Amino acid sequence: MPLLLLKRVPLCCIKKRLAITTYGKIRYQLKTLYRDGTTHVIFDPLDFIGKLVAFIPPPGLVVVELARYFNKG
Numbered sequence: 001m002p003l004l005l006l007k008r009v010p011l012c013c014i015k016k017r018l019a020i021t022t023y024g025k026i027r028y029q030l031k032t033l034y035r036d037g038t039t040h041v042i043f044d045p046l047d048f049i050g051k052l053v054a055f056i057p058p059p060g061l062v063v064v065e066l067a068r069y070f071n072k073g
Contacts, residue, residue, distance in 0.1 A: 025043065025045070028041045028048075
């Protein structure tokens with residue numbers, strides 16, 4: 001899932017990898033290639049926003065605790 005990288009990358013770097021195609025789709029350039037050679041992922045705008053919204057934590061969730069869970073190293 002390439003969008004998992006979005007929550008750790010600064011916004012200026014994301015703008016370099018996002019583009020809107022001539023058909024109105026959103027093209028996201030992957031940071032590293034997939035094994036099958038995929039370099040870009042194309043989304044419908046509504047699907048892209050839905051994937052971004054999934055990263056917003058619910059109200060009242062302590063984000064520091066969540067970060068401590070993912071950074072066990």
